[in-house]
Each structure stands twice: as C-alpha cells, then as structure tokens.
C-alpha cells in the first residue's frame with residue numbers, strides 16, 4: 051500500500067503558498083512578507099493544473115510537438131524507461147495504476163519528476179470504467195491520486211481511462227478531481243508484442259503535429275517497447291519535432307515550490323518549462339493539513 055506523505059510540514063507549506071511568478075523566466079520573486087531567504091536553487095513539482103472544457107483529449111494543438119505516454123506502470127522495467135528518456139533528453143507522461151504505486155518505486159517516481167516527466171492517473175485497479183457506478187469511478191481515481199501524492203508529493207492533473215473506455219460521467223468525475231481525461235491518436239499496439247521494428251514503424255507512420263503517443267511500460271514484457279523508443283525519438287527529432295509532457299502539450303500549468311532544504315533528490319533547477327508556476331512559501335503559521 052502507498053505510504054502516507056511524510057512531509058506534512060511541506061504540505062502545509064504548500065497550502066500557505068502564494069503564486070509569485072509565471073513562466074520559464076520567472077522565479078526570482080521573494081517570499082511574500084518574508085525578509086529572507088535568498089533565492090533557492092531548486093524547485094520541486096507539486097502538482098499540475100488542468101484547464102479547459104470537460105472533454106476527452108486525443109491530441110494537442112497542431113504544433114510540431116508530440117507527447118510520449120506510457121501506461122500500466124510502475125513496473126520493474128520502468129526505471130529503464132526513465133533512464134532511456136533521460137539519455138534522449140525528452141520527457142514523457144506515465145499513466146500509473148494506483149495499486150502498483152508502492153514504496154519500491156519511490157525513487158523511480160521522484161526521478162521521473164526530477165527529469166521533467168509528468169505522472170498521471172490510470173485508475174487504481176485498471177477496470178473498465180463504463181461498467182462501474184459513479185461512486186466506484188470516483189474511488190478508482192481518488193485512490194490513485196492519493197497513492198501518487200503519498201509517494202511523491204505530486205498531485206496529477208491528467209487521467210487516462212483503461213482501454214480508452216469512458217463516457218461523459220467519467221469525464222465529469224475526473225474533472226471534479228482536477229483531472230483532464232486523456233486518450234491518444236497514435237497507438238502502435240505494443241502490448242501485442244509485434245516486435246521492436248513494427249512498433250517503430252507504426253508510431254512513425256501515425257505521428258502528426260500535436261500527437262499523443264500511447265505505449266506501455268507495464269502490464270507485460272515491455273522490452274520491445276523500451277528498445278523501440280530511442281529510434282522513434284531520434285527519427286522524430288530529425289523531422290523537427292519537440293517533445294512535451296501531456297500537461298505541457300495541452301497548455302496546463304505545472305506548479306513548483308522552492309526547495310530549500312533536503313531536496314537533493316527532489317528539486318529541479320531552472321530554467322523550468324514554459325508555463326510553470328512557482329509558488330513562494332509563507333513561513334508564517336503552519337497549519338497541519340493535507341494538501342488539497
């Protein structure tokens with residue numbers, strides 16, 4: 051089971067926070083009402099913020115940008131995906147099954163956040179949501195948010211329905227939890243294990259500007275997928291594509307907190323991605339409370 055977030059102080063700190071800056075070049079603002087401290091060097095992603103209508107997104111705006119997404123983890127091979135992506139210097143979005151978000155993946159998920167990846171909700175036990183009651187759908191999504199938040203301190207804003215099965219009530223329930231419903235427009239069906247070169251070719255044949263690419267880092271053997279992506283990424287770079295997370299692709303904002311102490315394993319350095327929001331902590335009274 052997921053561990054509870056040990057950083058109660060930081061959670062309360064987040065509640066007391068105030069937005070001081072928006073944008074990649076921002077972040078030099080001082081804490082409101084505070085005579086100190088000097089500008090911190092590291093920033094910790096704590097959540098992202100969905101916006102827009104209650105719809106299911108299959109792709110993003112028609113820009114020369116794509117978003118890679120990997121479903122059904124975390125799994126034993128997930129750290130290899132994270133290393134591969136870091137070596138290629140591109141981010142991805144990991145839609146995770148809450149029941150699998152255990153303490154053994156704490157460092158992997160934190161490395162994902164440090165690397166600029168986004169974490170997403172893929173339900174707690176991977177059911178077909180159209181077969182569940184509204185309350186059960188809410189529970190599936192909420193428990194996964196809690197698992198991710200408990201392990202990483204990060205609250206996701208994107209959700210992918212298992213099997214791509216959803217209806218308007220699923221979208222509305224997700225929205226009530228701060229989650230945008232995310233589908234895809236590129237699917238190499240890597241879960242059928244067609245072979246690395248077939249996965250490569252299917253992705254490269256289907257990609258368009260703004261594509262959201264679906265693949266899997268869990269749910270079965272994923273060595274073919276892992277082996278395919280360095281070639282896919284290089285080929286797309288040669289075509290002039292850039293890579294963003296799903297929240298970035300859709301224009302959502304990622305919120306960072308300055309990380310001033312014990313944050314070597316969590317903090318990221320500037321420049322932060324475009325559209326980032328940096329919150330400054332208010333060091334005054336700290337109420338013990340869960341992050342909302």
Ligand SMILES: [Zn+2]
Pocket residue numbers: 121122172176212213
């Ligand atoms: Zn899935």
